[in-house]
Amino acid sequence: MKNILITLPYSLNYRNIVLSxxxxxxxxNNKVHLIINDGIKLDKNFLLxxxxxxxxxxxxxxxxxxxxxxxxxxxxWFIQNTNTYNIKNDKSIIxxxxxxxxxxxxxxxxxxxxxxxxxxxxKEIKKMYSSYDVVISTMAHRWYxxxxxxxxxxxxxxxxxxxxxxxxxxxxTFLFDYNQTLVWNSINKTEYKTYVQKILGFTxxxxxxxxxxxxxxxxxxxxxxxxILYATSVERLxxxxxxxxxxxxxxxxxxxxxxxxxxxxxxxxxxxLSDNNVFYGExxxxxxxxxxxxxxxxxxxxxYDILNSYCVVSVASTIALDALALGVPAIFIGDILEHQQLSxxxxxxxxSALINKCDIPVVHDxxxxxxxxxxxxxxxxxxxxxxxxxxxxxxVFYKVQQSINI
Numbered sequence: 298m299k300n301i302l303i304t305l306p307y308s309l310n311y312r313n314i315v316l317s318x319x320x321x322x323x324x325x326n327n328k329v330h331l332i333i334n335d336g337i338k339l340d341k342n343f344l345l346x347x348x349x350x351x352x353x354x355x356x357x358x359x360x361x362x363x364x365x366x367x368x369x370x371x372x373x374w375f376i377q378n379t380n381t382y383n384i385k386n387d388k389s390i391i392x393x394x395x396x397x398x399x400x401x402x403x404x405x406x407x408x409x410x411x412x413x414x415x416x417x418x419x420k421e422i423k424k425m426y427s428s429y430d431v432v433i434s435t436m437a438h439r440w441y442x443x444x445x446x447x448x449x450x451x452x453x454x455x456x457x458x459x460x461x462x463x464x465x466x467x468x469x470t471f472l473f474d475y476n477q478t479l480v481w482n483s484i485n486k487t488e489y490k491t492y493v494q495k496i497l498g499f500t501x502x503x504x505x506x507x508x509x510x511x512x513x514x515x516x517x518x519x520x521x522x523x524x525i526l527y528a529t530s531v532e533r534l535x536x537x538x539x540x541x542x543x544x545x546x547x548x549x550x551x552x553x554x555x556x557x558x559x560x561x562x563x564x565x566x567x568x569x570l571s572d573n574n575v576f577y578g579e580x581x582x583x584x585x586x587x588x589x590x591x592x593x594x595x596x597x598x599x600x601y602d603i604l605n606s607y608c609v610v611s612v613a614s615t616i617a618l619d620a621l622a623l624g625v626p627a628i629f630i631g632d633i634l635e636h637q638q639l640s641x642x643x644x645x646x647x648x649s650a651l652i653n654k655c656d657i658p659v660v661h662d663x664x665x666x667x668x669x670x671x672x673x674x675x676x677x678x679x680x681x682x683x684x685x686x687x688x689x690x691x692x693v694f695y696k697v698q699q700s701i702n703i
Contacts, residue, residue: 299327299430299703302453304442306334306356308562308585310435310460313510315343316595322694324348327703330429332445336584340593356441362416366440369409370470371395376406377492379466381645403496410472410497414447422448429453431701436460438469441586446473456701457501461615462508462688465489466646474499479506479700482688484650504700511690513596514622519604524555525670526606528616531563534642535612539568539575540634545610546573548667552674559602561614562589608673610666613642621655621684626673631661655683 301323305311311333314320320329324346333339335353344351358366371392374382399405422444426432432449434442437457446455450473457475459465465488471478478501480486486503493499527545529538542558549556550573560567560580565588567578581590599619603609609620610628617627629652631640642648643659652659657680660666 300428301327301329301431301433301703302332302426302429302445302449303329303433304332304356304435304445305337306436306439306441307460307587308337308589308591309587311337311339312591312595313460313508314435314458316340316591316593317509317512318343319509319512319694319697320344320349321346323698323703334441334586336586338585338590338592342593358440358444359416362413362443363440365409365413365416366443366470367391368395369406369413369472372400372406372409373470373472373496375400376403376496377466379492379646380649381467381647384641384644407497413443413472417444417447419444419448423452427452431456431703433458433701434475437473437475438464438471440470443472446475454701458509458697459485462618462651463615463645463647465492469493471499472497475501477502477504477700479504479697481505481508484647484654484687488646504696506696506700507689507691507693508618509693509697510596511619511622511688512693514600514619514690520624521605522607523605524557524607525549526557526559526602526609528559528609528611528614529561529564529568530612530614531561532565535637535639537634537637538612540637541612541630542568542570542575544633544663544666546570546575548663548670551667552670554607554670557602557606559599559616562591563587608670610670612639613645613648617651617657618688621681622688622690624681626680627657628666628669628673629657629659630666631659633661633663633666651687654687655680 328348330350332352332354334356375396426449431454433456434446435458436442455475457478459480462481471493478489480489483505486505489503527542545556558568558570564580567580569576569578603620603623603625606625608626608628609616612630620627643652658669660669
């Protein structure tokens with residue numbers, strides 16, 4: 298039996314690690330201590346084992362550390378030079394100031410990382426948590442967990458459990474050489490070696506395990522299609538999303554299909570349907586950093602919504618992975634409305650790799666959207682068949698356990 302420390306700063310981490318059943322699973326043969334952000338609503342029905350203990354923390358670091366992190370983050374992304382970074386083309390004052398002096402100088406970046414590490418030293422963390430055998434960081438690409446990673450790096454095995462499929466090329470700053478990094482697929486493994494290890498000289502092991510939240514999807518097979526499912530984005534990415542939904546209402550009406558809307562957990566205002574009329578609803582208030590709440594019904598609800606749909610339509614949403622893992626086709630929305638520039642998202646590294654690998658259609662006009670939906674009704678499941686080669690969802694719990702040796 299090993300002592301395992303898991304840090305959960307985001308509600309999304311709580312969803313993936315706890316609500317998926319993984320923590321209860323490993324607590325059968327290990328002692329598990331969870332350090333949870335104090336803004337997360339916790340469902341303790343998922344944590345009934347006597348081998349599980351819980352501690353709430355604010356995950357704060359000093360203002361000086363935050364400034365250092367912001368400086369080195371901008372330089373790190375500049376040196377990585379991913380497609381995503383160039384497409385976003387952030388012209389903020391902070392980015393401009395961060396890149397003012399020799400932005401391509403790798404030695405200067407490494408010096409900033411050393412200063413950042415120095416700023417995070419914490420004797421209290423070393424004293425309180427040095428007895429653990431394994432530390433699993435779920436947001437290792439952000440500053441939130443840096444103090445735990447740094448101060449415990451020589452006392453136990455450090456595991457970087459990849460938060461999502463996009464973080465390596467989109468918003469990740471992996472500043473520590475973890476003993477092991479666990480990624481979703483072989484594409485992530487190549488990205489991590491290219492954009493992290495090669496740049497910073499890291500040598501830790503990188504294993505492909507899949508995503509914990511997809512663990513049970515392979516055991517769900519019964520489908521009963523009743524509607525087209527549209528999964529919303531968030532307001533800052535797709536500000537006039539209701540116009541897309543209204544277009545889908547018209548298409549579904551032409552095809553004599555029902556439309557169902559599933560709201561993103563981080564939306565500020567929900568978009569709902571009643572008799573093909575759109576209305577807005579309030580979301581549950583959240584105090585978590587990622588402005589999201591998840592309860593015990595989440596995975597049951599998402600499986601039900603997807604399995605009862607003919608296909609899942611979205612703007613560049615991760616729910617496309619959930620759909621394909623459950624054997625349901627996915628369709629991406631591009632620039633179907635003149636004033637919205639949505640196609641840029643599909644040139645992001647993680648999305649372009651998925652689209653190319655799984656042949657997911659990206660539609661740029663309403664006629665083509667209707668054609669694609671008709672194709673789905675005729676059992677055109679090409680993307681579903683190709684998905685197995687992109688991300689495997691079988692035995693994920695076992696693969697993670699085997700990789701960490703717990």
